[in-house]
Amino acid sequence: MRWWCLNDLFFMCQVLFPDVVEEPHGDICRFMEEEGPPISLHDYENNRAGLTIAPDYKLEVGSRKILKTSIKQAWLVQTGLKNPNLRFLLLSNTITNARIDLSMVRALLMNPVLRMLFCDIIPTDEEIAKKKTKWSEEEVCLKRTEDYPEPTYTAAGLKKTLTMRHYNIIVPDDIVVAKLDTMSAEEIRPSAGDVEKAIGYDQTQFMGLLEEKPTHRGDPKILYPSRIMSLNNRWGDCDYVDYLLRYRPEYKVLIVPIVHPKDHPAPSKRCQPVWPAGPMGTLADLERIFATMSSYIASTQYLCNPTDPAEQVFRKEWIKYYLGRPPIVGRPVAMMDLGLSQDKSACYTATVVVGQDEKGCWYVLDAVRDHLDTKGQKDMFFSLCEVWKPRVFCMEDVLFQDKMLDAVREDPRYHMLLDWEVSFYGEQPLKGESKDQRIEYLQPRVRNQMIVFKREHTELISELTRYRRGYSGIKDLIDALAYIARLMPPPECAAKAQVFKDEAGIEDGILYDDIENILLYGDDSEQDIFGCVA
Secondary structure, eight states: OOHHHHHHHHHHHHHHHTTTOHHHHHHHHHHHHHHHHHOEHHHHHHHHGOOOOOOOEEEEEEOEEEEEHHHHHHHHHHHHHHTTOOOEEEEEESSHHHHHHHHHHHHHHOHHHHHHHHTTTTTTTTHTTTTTSSSSSSOOOOOOOOOOSSSHHHHHHHOOOSSSSSSSSEESSSSSSSOOOOOOHHHHOOOHHHHHHHHHHHHHHHHHHHHOOOEEOTTTTTTEEEEEEEEOOOOOOTTTHHHHHHOOTTEEEEEHHHETTTSSSGGGTSSSSSSSTTTTSSHHHHHHHHSSOHHHHHHHHHOSSSOOGGBSOOOGGEEEOOSSOOOOOOOOOEEEEOSSOOOOSSOOOEEEEEEEEEOOOOEEEEEEEEEEOHHHHHHHHHHHHHHOOOOOEEEETTTTTTHHHHHTTGGOOOOOOOOTOEEEEOOOOOTOOHHHHHTTTHHHHHHTTTTEEEEEEEHHHHHHHBBBBBBOOOOOOOOOOOOOHHHHHHOOOSSOOEOOOOOOOSSEEEEEEHHHHHHHHHTTTOOOOOOOOO
């Protein structure tokens, strides 16, 4: 039985938790206990320079109420029993939650069956009472053969500073969660600042805390790289999981929603509960639970999908892209939506530059956003004026933002607007108009593909496709885009007359459009602003 507990996590979970069954817990167990690529001890000792040892990254995203945290705690115990010299960091959003997590690991280690099977590794009550080993709310240490400053298991909150510490396995478990002041009847969403902190921790702390030296998992002759095992719920479309999925391709991912997806390879399982023997094992059970919450909360917390198709205002299939130089007529217009501060949790300063063809179709030429101070906002403004020389460049004129208009007019570069023939003024929202109303006015244009985008404007596309009614996420670029309808002149449907016709050496003549494009983008004999070459 000891061998089975050490080598089969699903078996061990069945010993510890009576509710664990093959579907869906078997796949979760196998995903967790699968180690990274093995390294021979002989090769590591004799050919270390020739080995590439990269950490093992895993991400599990699971529905609520499917025992993913319980299985994780069993995996922590099993892996520690395989090699008590390993060091684990149990990381949570707060130290309180991390202590609760570690208390469950302590409880499993006190299980009578495990204490009988692993009496050589798990400390006795007497050893704990006499403080011969670390056994507290934040530190638990098994009997081991090597001495380290870190115990076997350490609990820490995201705000705790860990210096001169190294761990073989780091387990971030919901390091970002929603707080009461960010909850509503429609959604449960962490603040943007909390998400940014978790991303910053991921980018700056994990690699420093992770032990570079590989370690064994029971067989000293076979070593494995260190691991980050991240467990998370979905909270929204711009949450920490979204960051990992988009920017950390090294993560192996397991997603376990409460129901099987519609494209499941087994037709009989499509849209059926993943845990038929569990508390939400029938469609009727799911309907009863989902009836108590908004569709978006159900979609994020249980279906692991932060995009509820029923609530999408702008669908991905409506997005149309262009390549090269767009067929715009005349000069573009630009709109800047000012952010409040450089704070990562504040709104962005966002600017879009849009041109129009003769049929009134918009082409988004530029779309940028950033957290900027006043100097950075002015630099963005004048830089875009110089590059695009728009006919009109407006700033949203509300609250303090009228001071920004004065700051631009007092800037030494302001006289250049006259040379560039750029009209500059503030634009105020209509009386009684909300930001959401303004944004949703764009829907008919997007649906009919009368706004065309560039693929590299990923932040704008992300804001657009993730937006929904009552949305509290990022929507600064699309708000700037919504103002464009007030700045754009009526389309010139008729083609402009030719200036020169049948001149010597010119077969097709020259159009006004040609002259304007040369003035706006430069001679076609050189690469223009769109990267086109004649």
